[in-house]
Amino acid sequence: MNLFHIQSTIHGTDRTADFLEDNFIGIDWPATGDLEQLSAEEWKEQIGQHYTIPESELSGVIDTLQTFVKIMQDGDHVIVHDDEWVYVGDIGDYFYDDSVSIEEDSICHRRGVTWLGRIPLIEINDKVRALISNASIISTFEYPLSQAQLEPWISRTPETETAVQHSVGVDDGTVQVALDVLRKALQSEDEELRIRAATAILQYAKK
Template sequence: MRFFRMKAESEGNNGLQQFLEQHYISCGRPGSKEAEDFVLFASVMQDGDYIVVTDGDRIVLGDLGDYFYNADCDNDEDKSGHRRGVTWLRSLDKDELHPELISFLEQEGKIGMLDREVSKEQVERFLRPSPPGEGLIDEAAISEAIRILKTAMRSEDAERRERAAIAILQAAQWFRK
């Protein structure tokens, strides 16, 4: 699934409060400046993708629904005819978010899409702060450590095999969190 972000206004028909109460989001009225945002909103976003919407003060996670058009709201006053249904999942505290998600939310533009697809487990990881030391060990060191542990699991020493197996299982459990 894909992961999107959106910056909403504080109030009004394109405001976060209205979105929360009415279970939708809107990209406003598409114009030449917003053409890329509109394509993301109407064509790229799909039912089941995730979105984080912020108005600067509040941050809310939602599960996106289908795109729909409400002609009654496509006017200069409302500016909210182009819509997507949203099931709001929970409010988020910026202090408790993973640094990668914070960086994604701070990017320029009203709407953005994460540069890769994510699993539900990865979304859950975004919603909590980094554990101490995360990012201090590079991928090469992790790969080497796993290679050593796999070799140790084939040792003739039963205690060494057991310790290696425990270490691998602990690492696997941590990565699933």
């Protein structure tokens, strides 16, 4: 499992809220069309037809597309950040959203994301700080995922997912329902379920 950071400012517009609210991440170059079934050589042809990119920069664009379309995998993790928080998500499959326009600031190349939680920017470790400081559109965490130390802040269990997603826009009523479920789970005869519920409640209390 890999961890990636993706820039959420596209053509000067911060799209972090869009990513969080609509559960996706995305990148530029919408006019190329769906790239999933095309070779890198065909990508180069598509880019050349629609964009004026210096030859010196073309390989970097191809590398970015390659990472987003081919190297990222369902189940990998991604982070985006704003001035206060780092948001952690579980990546889904690549798709090309042709329901939006192909204007320069459109985001057609997309991957679905299940957002797992958020971490105060001041709490991330040096390795993650270096990752989000990278100027590349997409950057890859160069260490084992465990060294990112994300686990205390996120949860991927069905029992806790709703409560964790409060950090990215779930309404208070839904959060209360989820907390009631977790409180009931604390009384379960299943020890693992009790531990997961207790962990989720403690994580929520930290926020």
